[in-house]
Amino acid sequence: MAHPAPVIEITNLSRRYGKTEAVNGLNLTVRPGRCYGFFGRNGAGKTTTIKCLLNLLRPGSGTVRVFGLDPQTDEVAVKSRLAYVPDAVAFYPWMTVRDTLEYLASFRTHWNRELENDLLQRFQLDPAKKTSALSKGQRTQLALIGAISPEPELLVLDEPTSGLDPIVRREFIETVIGAYQSGDPERRTVFVSTHLISEFEGLIDEFTIIEQGRELLTLEADAARDRFRKISARFAQAPALPPLAGALRVRQTGRELEILANGTSDQLMATLRLLGPEELQCEALTLEEIFVATDLLKKAMA
Amino acid sequence: MIFQIDFKAGKPVYLQLVDQIRYAAAAGRLRPGEPLPSIRPLAEELRVNRNTIAKAYAELESQGVIETLPGKGCFLKVNSSPFTKPVRDKLLLTEIDEAVVMAHHLQIGRDKFLALVQERLDYFERKSTQHDSAE
Structure with missing residues (x-):
C-alpha cells in the first residue's frame, strides 16, 4: 500500500461569489491517516473550499472527491x-447537552458511548444543561464530542480553536490527538484550517498555504522546517556582503545580520563562515513563521 | 522520562525523540527492561501527532534499541545492536569523522580532541553507574 487512495482530492477547484473569485484553481491531496493543515489569511478561500467538501456549496468548476466519491452525488x-x-457552532437552544448528543447520534450508524462519556467527564460538561447556557468554549467542546463519538474516518476542523481560552484550546488539541487519532490510526484523517498555527505545530504532518484561492505552498512539516531557516550572525565589523543566494530576506544592522533562507541555509552558512563571524547560528522557522514569511515567498516567486 | 521537543532545532521531531531515548539509555537514565511511555499519553503530553511517536519507536526498534511486546508496550532492550561488527564500526566512524571535521574548523588539536573524548566517555560512565547505585 505505497499509495493508498486519498481521503480528499481537489483538482482545479474554482468558486466565485459574484465577481469575486474565492477559490481559483486549487489542487490538494490528503492521504489517509494524516493530519493536514490548511493555512491562509482571512478571505484566502479556506472556508469556501471546506464548504465544497461538505456539499454546502457547489464548485464552480473543477472536481472535489472525498473518499473517492463526489460530495454532490454521494452526499450521504x-x-x-x-x-x-466549524468555528461558530450553533445548537438548538431548547435542547440539553444530552438531547443534543442523542440528536446527533440519531444521524449516525455508529456512536461510541464510552468515548462520549469519557469526553463529557473530561470537559466536565453537565448533560442536563441547556445548550443556550453554554459558554463558547463549552459549545466547541460539545461539537467536538459530537464529531468524535461517531469515530469518523475524516475530521474536518474549520478554525476550531479561534476565540477560545488557552486551556480549552489545549484540551481541544489533546482530545484530537488522544481520543480521535489513537482509535484506528490508519483510518483517522484530520483536515484542519486554522491561523492559530503554533498550537497545531506538532500535529501537522503536511500543509498547504492558500493565497487568493490558489495553492501557494504545499510541504511536509518536517521538510518545511528543514527548508526555511533563520540564520543569525554577528561580526567584529559590519561586513561587506557577497551575493546571498536563496535569501528571502536579509536584515543588517551594523555588525549584526539576520537572513531568512529558503532551502539554501547550508550554502549561506558556509558563505558567512568565510567572513569570520564572532557568532553564527541557524534555526528552523516554525510553521507559523513560515506562514508569515509567505509574503516574502510570493514576491520571490513573482 | 521527560522529553524536550524543539521545533526550531531543525531536526525532525521523531528524530529528536530517538536521540533523547538513545541518550537516556547511554547515560543509564533508562535501563534494559524498563518500559517506554505509551504512545497515546506521550503524544497528548507533547501535543504531537501520534504518528510521530510511533515513527520514533519504529526507528528505535529497527536500530535494536527497544523491543515491542504485543499488548504490553515498548521496552528498552539489553544493549545489543542488530548490526555486525564491521557495520557498527563504520556507523561510528561516520559520526567520528564529523566530529573530526568540526574540530579542524574550530582549530581544536589532536590532544585536546582526544582529551575531550576521554572526558565524555568518563561522563557517561559516571552517570550510568550513578543511576545504578541510586537504585
Missing part, C-alpha cells in the same frame, strides 16, 4: 464517514 455516503467542527 460522504457525510456518514466524516465529521465537521
